[in-house]
Structure formats: structure tokens, C-alpha cells
Amino acid sequence: MLESSEGIITIATTYSQDGQSSCCTKGRRMWRIPLSDLNYDEAEQQAVLEVLGSRWLTMGPRTEEFEARLAEFLGVRHVIAVSNGTCALQLAYRAVAWLRGQAHSNAFVIVPDITFVATANAAFAERLTPYLCDIVDAETPGLSPQEAESVLEAKQVQAIALVHYAGFDCGAEYFAAVSKRHGAILIEDAAHAIGARTIDGRALGTIGEVGCFSFFSNKNLATGEGGAVVTNNDEIAERVRLWRCHGLSSSSTQRHAARSVGYDVFDVGYNFRCSEIVAALGIEQLKKLPAANARRRELYRLYIEALRNVEAVRIVWGDRPELLENSAAHILPLLCETEALRDRIRAALHEAGIQTSHHYAPIHSFTCYRRAAEERNVCVGKIRNATEFARREITLPLYPALSDESVSEICSIIARVAKGRA
Ligand SMILES: Cc1ncc(COP(=O)(O)O)c(C=O)c1O
CATH class of the missing domain: 3.40.640.10 (Type I PLP-dependent aspartate aminotransferase-like (Major domain))
Incomplete structure (x- = not known):
């Protein structure tokens, strides 16, 4: 792996002997910690x-x-x-x-x-x-x-x-x-x-x-x-x-x-x-799925633990262990106290070469669906909670090969920004 001055890395296409290393397209600019990664080997x-x-x-x-x-x-x-x-x-x-x-x-x-x-x-x-x-x-x-x-x-x-x-x-x-x-x-x-x-x-x-x-x-x-x-x-x-x-x-x-x-x-x-x-x-992939999902849940729990005392953020379903236990833990959605805090956390993570995402912008907000609603080709219900959720949500990295150390690093950046309210 080659690290650039921007904290963005270029990774060659290789698998290590233990099959654990990630595979990315040669020569493409990548995040130091991506949002997701393939669980592939030989x-x-x-x-x-x-x-x-x-x-x-x-x-x-x-x-x-x-x-x-x-x-x-x-x-x-x-x-x-x-x-x-x-x-x-x-x-x-x-x-x-x-x-x-x-x-x-x-x-x-x-x-x-x-x-x-x-x-x-x-x-x-x-x-x-x-x-x-x-x-x-x-x-x-x-x-x-x-x-x-x-x-x-x-x-x-x-x-x-x-x-x-x-x-x-x-x-x-x-x-x-x-x-x-x-x-x-x-x-x-x-x-x-x-x-x-x-x-x-x-x-x-x-x-x-x-x-x-x-x-x-x-x-x-x-x-x-x-x-x-x-x-x-x-x-x-x-x-x-x-x-x-x-x-x-x-x-x-x-x-x-x-x-x-x-x-x-x-x-x-x-x-x-x-x-x-x-x-x-x-x-x-199906052969690997039970172990991969178990690792995702383990990482989800690590995030919950690491952010437990950060009052301004909360992990979606972080207080529902019985749901998490049976889930596929596909993504890690974090809710911030305000939209402004969400944006500051995102900027700090990106600065550190850590990719984030957003799940999702509400469907009613897209141009084509706004038009469809005007033309009565779609009905829009109450959608107040959806709008509020979307304003405050940020999705953090989650994939089986993500390390415990990476979760600690991500959470300490979040804690620093959230506590400083900076
Ligand atoms: C909730 C949900 N539904 C449907 C789809 C569509 O699946 P595909 O991208 O395989 O067409 C996706 C894909 O991201 C999804 O997340």
C-alpha cells in the first residue's frame, strides 16, 4: 500500500497468504479506511x-x-x-x-x-x-x-x-x-x-x-x-x-x-x-456469510461501547441488543444531535482519510419524486420523522476486515468533535 500526503492510499491488487488483505483497483485513489470492502480471497x-x-x-x-x-x-x-x-x-x-x-x-x-x-x-x-x-x-x-x-x-x-x-x-x-x-x-x-x-x-x-x-x-x-x-x-x-x-x-x-x-x-x-x-x-460468499455477519455485529458492539459516553451522538438501535444479535449489521448508522454536528464529524473523518456515507436522503426530497407528487403519481405521507432522521444521520465504515483499532480511531475522532462541539 502507498500512502499519499492527503491520507488517501493507492492499493495494488494482491491477496496475502492468509487471504485477509483487501483488493482494490490498481492506481485508483482510495480512502485510508473505506466505508465497505469485499470479503474476498482466493x-x-x-x-x-x-x-x-x-x-x-x-x-x-x-x-x-x-x-x-x-x-x-x-x-x-x-x-x-x-x-x-x-x-x-x-x-x-x-x-x-x-x-x-x-x-x-x-x-x-x-x-x-x-x-x-x-x-x-x-x-x-x-x-x-x-x-x-x-x-x-x-x-x-x-x-x-x-x-x-x-x-x-x-x-x-x-x-x-x-x-x-x-x-x-x-x-x-x-x-x-x-x-x-x-x-x-x-x-x-x-x-x-x-x-x-x-x-x-x-x-x-x-x-x-x-x-x-x-x-x-x-x-x-x-x-x-x-x-x-x-x-x-x-x-x-x-x-x-x-x-x-x-x-x-x-x-x-x-x-x-x-x-x-x-x-x-x-x-x-x-x-x-x-x-x-x-x-x-x-x-x-454464502459459505462465509455466518462468520462475516458475526464479525459485523461484533464491530457494531465495539462502536456502541466506544461512543456510549458521547452524549451528542447515538448509534441507531444501539440500545436494542436483542435486535442487533439477530441482525445482519449491514451498515453503521450514527445519529448526531444536530445537522451541523453531523457535518463537522463528516468533515473531520474525511480529513483523516475515513470514508462516510448517508442512508438515505428521503425519497420524497428527490426532484423526480417531488414532480411525481405534484402530478399525483406518488403519494407523500407525513414524512416528518424521515426528514429529521435524514438531517442527522451519517454512515460509518463497517465490513468484516475492519480492525478494532480502526473503530477506536473513528470513535475518538467523533468523540473529539462532539465533545468540543467544534
Ligand atoms: C434497500 C435497498 N433496496 C433495493 C436495492 C437495489 O438493489 P440493487 O442495487 O442490487 O439493484 C438496494 C441496493 O442498494 C437497497 O439498499
Whole structure:
């Protein structure tokens, strides 16, 4: 590693003998402590080489193996591997509309205002109308039960998209019951939550009618791009498999294996296929996931401990050990007393070469969603807590290879800035 005068480093692409060192693009300017890092070693390299050697690059035996392993890990009947988490959501929304026989009816889907924009964008793509609801309170970023229930009572809601923010259970069992009571369907956006559970031990993503995962580069299980739809509903699984590949009656892999030609088209679908390279990476990443998530939780606890006496900041769910214990600890969200303090902490960390992020700007604040709200293509609920949360949140580095010493360094910078109120 080469350190520059700005505290920003350039890292060569290498793995140490113990497989612990990080891998970054040669010659790119990087943070001294990045926000996230891949948990990769020779196993992933070998898996990719084997795919290249197999001379079959998409939707083949590795995709099937990844789906079977993930289904077993989650304890769910069906896993359909797809190109990314956004198209997993799109397929889930379409399945919901199809299941209710109301395809393309402009019905509402409840979406929390604090989430990655994909949760709402995918609903638009399937001609559903997002209803942006508030979060629990200004320090708790899960979907507000009160607001969700009042929207369910007042509107024709087809689905709730429940986001498990930071990989913590945001009320899966509760919203499953509420949606059933109101004749809506629960979709879990579990993009942050692979390997997380409810306190009763049920895998997040498997409690609603459909669950969606993302395997984007910064996720706990990272394959670059990649995602999965999971469900216990046989009909949904059959439809989603069909739509994943243009509604074709057979895949090119099946035709290759059976030496047959030709296919029928049963329904209008998409190309949301999963590549064999992604699946091979997914198989390796899944093997590492339990230990990697355990290390993330350990680091989360270290942050909580180190900042316990800093009154002006608080870690989201830092006082809920029972939730943390079962979470995937995907990101480390810190709430500051004021927006000004948040900005000072961010500046001090960046000065020290430490990357931070923000999860998230509320969806209602984006230009395109403001316009959609004016045109009544989206409904905006109370959103006061979401706005307040977003003003004060900063996301700190969290990944399995992050050292205890780095957490201490990050927290002492935060403590210095917070205590000095400088
Ligand atoms: C909460 C949430 N939903 C959906 C997505 C979309 O996943 P992808 O980037 O794989 O399309 C993400 C990705 O960051 C996410 O964080």
C-alpha cells in the first residue's frame, strides 16, 4: 500500500497468504479506511476461473446450485437468482399484481420514505403508485406502523414494501399480520438483511409473501451485481422464473443440455438472468456469510461501547441488543444531535482519510419524486420523522476486515468533535 500526503492510499491488487488483505483497483485513489470492502480471497478467484473453464457463462449449474444453497440457508421453498436487487423488487411487485388479478391497475404500494430509491422506482416500473410513509420516529428508521395502518384503512393498497434498514428486523411478523388483515401483500425488501433473523429465529425475507435480496458490491453477500427473489408460494415462483427470462418455455441451458431447438413464449417477460460468474461468487460468499455477519455485529458492539459516553451522538438501535444479535449489521448508522454536528464529524473523518456515507436522503426530497407528487403519481405521507432522521444521520465504515483499532480511531475522532462541539 502507498500512502499519499492527503491520507488517501493507492492499493495494488494482491491477496496475502492468509487471504485477509483487501483488493482494490490498481492506481485508483482510495480512502485510508473505506466505508465497505469485499470479503474476498482466493476462493472467489478460483470460483470465477472454474466458470471460465466450464465455457458456460449464464444460468447454468452454478446458478442452480446457488439457488439451492440459498434456499436451504434461508429455509424457504423457492429462490430465483436474478440480475440485481432492483429487478428482484420489480418481479415481486409484478407477482403481487398478478396474484390479485389486477395487473397494471395503479394500485398503491406502501414504501418507507427512508430507503434506497430502488424500492420506489421498481414499483413505478410495474405501474404501481408508491405511497411514501414515515418511519417509526426520528431515531428509528423502520416503516411507521401507525402511518402504514392509516393508509391501509384509507386507500386501496396492494402491497407493503417493508425495508429491513441496516439488516435489522423492521417488524416482519407485525407487518405480515397487518397486511393480511387489510387484504394487502407483504413484500420484504431484504437487500440489507441476508442472514438476519427475527428474534424468534425466522429468516428475514421469508416472512412476507415475497422477499427480495441484493448482492451488489457493498452488500454482506457481494457478487458485483446480483439479486434473488424468494418465496414459499409455488405459483409466484413459477411466474417469476418465467418472467426472469422473457417468458420462454425453456432456457438456452435446457436446450443446450437436451440438444433441442425452439421455444414458446408463455408471457411477456424480461431479461433478468443471473450469470454463472455471479452465482459462483454467490456460492463462495454464502459459505462465509455466518462468520462475516458475526464479525459485523461484533464491530457494531465495539462502536456502541466506544461512543456510549458521547452524549451528542447515538448509534441507531444501539440500545436494542436483542435486535442487533439477530441482525445482519449491514451498515453503521450514527445519529448526531444536530445537522451541523453531523457535518463537522463528516468533515473531520474525511480529513483523516475515513470514508462516510448517508442512508438515505428521503425519497420524497428527490426532484423526480417531488414532480411525481405534484402530478399525483406518488403519494407523500407525513414524512416528518424521515426528514429529521435524514438531517442527522451519517454512515460509518463497517465490513468484516475492519480492525478494532480502526473503530477506536473513528470513535475518538467523533468523540473529539462532539465533545468540543467544534
Ligand atoms: C434497500 C435497498 N433496496 C433495493 C436495492 C437495489 O438493489 P440493487 O442495487 O442490487 O439493484 C438496494 C441496493 O442498494 C437497497 O439498499
